[in-house]
Amino acid sequence: MQAGFGGLERDCLVCGMPHALSRPDIRDRHRQPVCDKCDSPLFEASDGSTEVIDIAHQHETVAEALVKFEEALQYFWGLHYTQQLRVITGGGRIRDALLAELNFLQQQGTVLDVLSENRGAVRVVIRRE
Ligand SMILES: [Zn+2]
Numbered sequence: 001m002q003a004g005f006g007g008l009e010r011d012c013l014v015c016g017m018p019h020a021l022s023r024p025d026i027r028d029r030h031r032q033p034v035c036d037k038c039d040s041p042l043f044e045a046s047d048g049s050t051e052v053i054d055i056a057h058q059h060e061t062v063a064e065a066l067v068k069f070e071e072a073l074q075y076f077w078g079l080h081y082t083q084q085l086r087v088i089t090g091g092g093r094i095r096d097a098l099l100a101e102l103n104f105l106q107q108q109g110t111v112l113d114v115l116s117e118n119r120g121a122v123r124v125v126i127r128r129e
Pocket of ligand 1: 012013014015016017035036037038039040
């Protein structure tokens with residue numbers, strides 16, 4: 001799936017046409033490329049899936065936890081069609097720091113919605129259905 005030189009192959013989820021692209025940054029989602037054949041945005045389409053990531057239970061510091069989240073966010077944006085991330089945060093400082101970061105990312109339009117699922121998990125919507 002992943003090509004060399006930081007590039008990747010990505011199929012249009014609407015018509016199936018493959019494209020060779022450079023690896024995207026979710027912060028540039030408003031400038032994402034569109035399909036050569038059907039003009040659909042190549043990173044916006046969702047397969048409806050949810051991925052679970054745990055950023056708080058490997059003795060992470062707050063800084064390490066935020067890096068883990070950032071890496072997961074970019075990974076599932078660039079290489080998958082994931083609709084939402086269920087982030088296991090625990091109930092402490094990591095959760096507070098992540099919620100502050102997510103508040104900023106939502107204001108920027110980088111993530112679409114943030115839902116506090118329970119005291120230890122947050123749902124982050126990165127694509128519409
Ligand atoms: Zn297409």
